[in-house]
Amino acid sequence: MINQLPIINMLLFLATALIIPLLSRRKFNITLIFGFNMLALVMTSSFFMLFHIADNGAIIYQFGGHDSRIGIEFKVDLMAAIISLFVVGLTTVIYIYSCGDETEGVEQKEYGRYYILLFIMLFALLGIIYTNDLFNAYVFMEIISITTCSIISIKRKKETYAASFRYVMLNEIGSLSYLFGVALIYMVTGYTNIDFVSQSIQTIWQLYSINIIIALGFLIIGIGIKAAVFPFHIWLPDAHASAPSSSSALLSSIVVKVYIVVLIKLLFKVFKLDVLNHFHVSDILVVVAATGMIMGSIFAIAQKDVKRMLGYSSISQIGYIVMGIAMFSSLGLSSALFHIVSHGLMKAALFLSVGIIIYKKKIKKKDQFEGLAYEMPITMGVFTIAALGMIGIPLTSGFISKLTLGVAALDHRQGFLIIIVVLSGLLNVIYYLPIIISSFLKSEPKIYHPFKIEKVPWPMLTSVIILGIGILTFGIFPNLIMNIMTQAAELFGWV
Amino acid sequence: MQIIQVFVDNINFIGAVALFLIGLRTVVTKKNLIKRIMGLNIMGTSIFLFLVAIGNVTGGVPPILSGEEGVTYINPIPSVLILTGIVVVVSITVYSLSLTVKIYEMYGTINQDELTNLIREDDLHD
Amino acid sequence: MKKHLLNVLFLILFGILVYSIIEMPTMQTVDAPSYNEVTEYYIENAVNETGSVNFISAILADYRGFDTLGETIVLFTSVIAVASVLRTVKKKEEEEA
């Protein structure tokens, strides 16, 4: 029974997406409760799966009972189990938020479609995490492309359409270059299953080295566009700034991270260290990540729109994750995995709290935040916690991820990378701290009304509070997840 | 002579690469949104051409059981991958066309440059 | 100027990609690396295991059936997505009229 859990999880999401149109449109609350129950159910089963896999090793699921080189195979290892639990858990929190978000995001008539698209996206996200087949991953990638683009364009504003058009174009270039890479790999190996491709590449890569490096380039560029790794980030700020807040949170903290997981799979499961070291992939990735960390922060300083600023900040944070991966060591990978989770929590908290502020106050610019903390103490409190986490203040999860990244850099004998990490943290201070300070201080004290606290719908407030508590918990007790991440990172067979 | 032979043997790959780059250039440089969508389709088609070339066997027969002895079937797997790929590219094309319809309705243009200017003006008004 | 630079870039890219043909595996024959035991397995056993004489259908609907499920979901999603972009505006106009 436990072996069937991956496919059952995915089918539950698919069933939810298909049942939503059948439920009555007038009583929309039933749909919301139904969706929440499904999410809670899948979260429970993901928990079970995580504990089962931590004890007994990976779950392998072969479709139709065919041998894995003949058919399609799912392989849920420890990393996949952690990331799937993270995806489902964080989506649940954002889902609670979106239940309260009535006017800013999506029109009333579009609610049903929004949730259909959300659940299909979850289906595909779980699929791309679980799958052990390169072409199957491409199919899920395309489902994710269409759904993410349409949960942006569902807002029906002028600028949203232009942003989603740009997003869909770049996303498609990414998908097609991934497909070209898969075709090249298929040409030289004859398999699409990751395990067999990897075995085959280990024996033939010296024979067809030019083909292999071109395939590697296509695959990394394809995933890089989708994960907004630095030189390919141009779609991200527009898309994030114009999307509904809950969609921005989903995109930035979940979808992009899942593509990073695909990148990890490609590098360490398909190509393996021999090939990568021969082509100096590590050095290239380190340079790309370091440039991304600095440039993302510099762009973010120049922005006036808060959501756009958060988008550029995401680019710099993705640089941290890629740098962790580029160390090519167990420590580096575990720091990258930890930062995936911690940045997911922090960015979701930032986007959602900004979403509450836009919902209540209709302000979008950085300089309009003055004195907001007196009217919305909880929202701004969570915003402050998350922003401090971005900067890397102790007691937040952001500090732990930066610390482990620094340790990994030292371990990799690349101490100068610490300077870049610190510099990027300082740049973060420049754009986050003024917002926090101006929201807690007022230049004109006479407008101060101590009892004028804005009422915020409870689902929005609950989700933001959960995220704030999460950031602090993982900051104070990092070993809750750090141990299992180290265990997951060590499974990749480092030399 | 040998070089020419290599070129002739891999003419499918060269064609696929040329088409891929033509499509990519169309998507990146053209200002008309419809032309960009066409560029995407060209890119997709180039990959399908490449997959057909991988699967083909000279003198082979289509992969349907023929009952005769000693025939060589072509490789059926790339055909399956292409079937899946075509449908996916069609869906993406339709979605981007619908976005184009909407952009034309909202801004009255499908030229990227004019669009960028209009968006910038809107930003200044905010 | 920018346009010429881009053209040169694409030409260089084309050159690099075409350069890879010097190491290309043999194609168009049964000796190609992609014509391996998986292909032979399908050709030998597909008829007995699925009862379908068309190997492509057998792979599409049986061995790689999950891909095809994903594909039908792509179509479903595209309808929902296009509807979410285009549909309700008309209703709104009707309400206004």
Place this chain on the structure above:
Amino acid sequence: MEDRIVKSITRMVIPFIQLYGVFIILHGHITPGGGFSGGTLIGTSLILYTLVFGLPTAKKKFSHRMSQIAESGGIIVYVGIGLVGLFISGQFLTNINAGFPLGEPGELLSGGMIPLLMIAIGIKVASTMVSLFHLLIEGDLDADHPGIR
């Protein structure tokens, strides 16, 4: 468009196109073709109908509600066939292990679940083609171009 010749020829041709589409879907496991090609043929015939007789008439024949049912139904049938395997033999989307009768290879009634899946795909593709076309020209009608009436 008021053209008697086009209308009557279309009315004559459409059944044959659809019949050919059904033929290709049902023979998907014997001859080249299958759910996608056959479904596209059937979809094209309905698109032809829309082009000739106009959107309102076509909407009466193939309403939005109907296409919604056909689309969800296609996936539900597909997943349902997969679930039969899951319950009988513990594997999703399995053919021989789930006890589908394989029949004599080469006959029309053979291939276990493959023809069933092909029919599901065919219905799905046909309805998707038509509803996508309808949605796109609906959007066109909203703009100031009169389009096809």
